[in-house]
Amino acid sequence: MKFATWNVNSLAVRLPQLLDWLAAHPVDALVLQETKLTDDKFPTLEIGAAGYQVQWFGQKTYNGVALLSRTPATDVVKNIPGLADEQARVIAGTVDGVRVIGAYFPNGQAPDSEKFVYKMGWLDALREWVRAELQTHERLVLMGDFNIAPEDRDVYDPVAWAGQIHCTPQERAHFQGLIDLGLTDAFRMFEQPPKSWSWWDYRNLAFRKNQGLRIDHILVSAALRAGVSACEIDKQPRRNERPSDHAPVIVTVD
Helix, strand or coil, rough: CEEEECCCCCCCHHEEEEEEEEHHHHCCCEECCCCCCCCCHHHHHHHHHHHCCEEEECCCCCCCCHHHHHHHHEEEEEECCCCCCCCCCEEEEEEEEEEEEEECCCCCCCCCHHHHHHHHHHHHHHHHHHHHHHHHCCCCEEEECCCCCCCCHHECCCHHHHCHHHHHHHHHHHHHHHHHHEEHHHHHHHCCCCCCCCEEEECCCCCCCCCCCCCCCEEECCCCCCCEEEEEEEEEHHHHCCCCCEEEEEECHH
């Protein structure tokens, strides 16, 4: 099976690119972030015509997540149970016996901001919910735009980014907290090219200069780990005209 995550940064803009990508990469399940569409505007017909079932959870202008799958997802959950949150950030469902959680982690803005406080609380709630999900679903994958670069090698300039948003000790501790639940960063299971990023700023020719961060991740449970045979970042969509600033990440589980 193949699972993938992609922050499309506006599905209304990127829908043709998404459909082209699915035609070239017929994954079994794909989670999207930053769809930026209200539920009534979601392109269910177009995605259905591409051969995918879809669950979605949107809001106007910001956030929004979706779960696309070849077979229907069951036991669908939207947002973190028990957390009062008006932002559409999480969607989960079971696909062919695998619990798939797609999440758009808060950005956090700056370490001294109220949005950072929100991020910390959100991460606390996510960890406890994922802990509970693992007790029910041994075969689980957590993927999405984490807005966290877990190590210095995930940042093009670790000195400049030290202590900045995405790279703070607090955020990295939360990433490690998810790993400590028994999850594994699938990308780091394999020898990877240096300077492997999943996000590049639109400004300052960042993509052309390959100045990016690895903030889009796929974490797999212990029951899936032995079957993981590959994990890669597909940079090609970042070369599109009017691209998302993120690239898809794909994991193969045999």
